[in-house]
Amino acid sequence: MEITKRTLAEAWQRTAAGHALLHEVGLPPVALSDDELERWAERAEEEAEDGGLCLLLDEDGTVRGHHGPYREVFATRVLEQALYLIAEAAMRRRGGSLEEVADALERIDPVWGRRFRSGGLDDAGTVEACGRDPLEGLAWIAGSWREQDPYTTLAFFRAAPGLTVDAERLALLYGADPAQVAAGTRLKDLQAVDSGRAHWDRQWESCCFGQAGGWTFLLYHDTPPGSFADKEAYAALGIKESVWLTATSAKAIYTFDYMRDGGRVDDDWGVLELIWYERGRAPYLRGGELDFLNRAVRRAELDHPELTSTFELYFHALEESLGLRLPRRDFAEGEVRAAYWAGE
Template sequence: MSVAGRILTPMQISAYTLKRAWHQVSAGSDVLDDAMLPPIGTSPDQYERHVGESHGRLFLVLDDGGTVHGHIGPYREVFVTQDLDQVLYFAAEDAVRELAEHIAARSPGHGPVANLVSGQAELLDRINPAWGSRFRNGGMDGTRPSAACGRDPLERLAWIAGSWREQDPYTHLAFFRGESISAEQIALLHGADPAQIAAGTRLADLRSMDGGTFDHWDIVWETCCYGKAGDWAFLMYHETPGSGPDLEALARLGVTEAVHLNATSAKAIYTFDYMRDGRRVDDDWGVLELIWYDRGRAPYFRGGQLDFLNQAIRRAELDHPELTSEFELYFHALEDAFDLQLPRQDIQEGTVRAAQWTRRNS
């Protein structure tokens, strides 16, 4: 293990070894001159007492076995490790974030949004180039991120992020992937009218029932749009008849992966669900809220099942500092990680396939 270039022999981590190692790192770096090691406790219940706020900064919980649990709030565990170098890296990552925010806010002609992430990377480079590389990767290893994006970040999926926050065009955006599945099958499974599916009804056809607009038409809550984009079938809707299909029903249809985004703008709740091979992938975090994503901070458990999303989000942050909306950045990361997309022209012009739920016509 290395601490800013120093070689450490394996040892059981204790509060003493953590403090001593942090002193060695900070003493050898002008960046960490005045930076304090995150507070250390023995239980996440001590978070607010040690940190002084309900969430936000890093808190280190050290158990009897020498394992360190990183917490951002009492209920949000963001990493678990017995590797001293990793603990010190995460502590440095937390420290330089606050410093980068201060520097970025004072940069002439640039706001904190534009410079925050690259500023964090540069500060970590100065402490330890391997740590800067690890930060740019966004994951747990030290490899460099993939090649720069080089395309319009809003062209495939992220174009819809802004309006989706206000539940426009629909509250739910759901994507399904599997061998030989069709968008029609997905729509029928959720309760779409078989006659309208067979007739190839379009969104514009449904709009014409209300003089061309959904603005004041209650029936919009009992409709869906669907189609295929790349490898994924997509389904957009506000609500479904009943509770919708369960994971077993989707598996019987041949669905092996599903991504589900839900917006409840009145409550500012935006959630992400990922299903793979018949089970939810969430590192036992439960409901994953998009507002947990904070620019420059990996939103999901480090080294966990969703670490590939941490890496995709970091690539999006570095490639597209011009995106001021974190929802647009997050959606761009989703399209990069999963190859998700939605047909913008079809949706906006009303040529996307659509149907009412069966109960509307029963």
């Protein structure tokens, strides 16, 4: 059934009338054009109505949820999903912990409670708790990374299933010193012997590399001019997926880029900046290309309420959803492979 303004209003009226928790919750403003949306969104932001949620109804019946006039947070042509998302925004606005929001949605509809806990838009069935230390696989580095320690850029590369991206070849193509790569130089070696200068003064000229969790990682600050000169050699690495996490702490800019099969996965949002999301509100478009990460973020929030840093929650979600990891002990003991850039 194609959604119209009338069918949406009538469906919400029936839904709200059937549940005490929704009796006082009105339908968010519904706009039929971008100009109308902008007017409604600005007013909703000022009055904080339903957390600033406004709806834009396309001619084809697509309901687009917006927080503010320009940030689209969901798009659906399924009436039941639209009703759920409106209810979710309303329950979040009531306040309380995420478990309390989940419990409230569960009282309205058990499917909605499971859906909120899963972070998705469909009934996920039973959702298993994490049960692991959230600060092990990747999230252990989240706090220091915010201050560009140990490196500004955390880059990860993965080949087709059953294959691996050669870490040494990757580091060499980026510009690592061939002699140090061949010698198996470790981070502790750079820290101990440095041709007359302390490593802390040269760390901006270095990189660390290796493999963990099926990914090849390369950590660095600035790549030297001339990197990737051999494009054929880079293509021969067989990279199918790559993730870049970049921190510019002086400007408080933190970005996430995910490439898969030569294209950027971002729902046409452009540069994805971290981490501005509010707990309980999905950071990316619901039902979009990065919805798997929305689900992982929600699970991290619910499984680990002890984590107060959204960066740690987000990094744990990256570990859970994409399998990104870094060997904590190798970094702590200086055993991770390392090199300076050639010619530096």
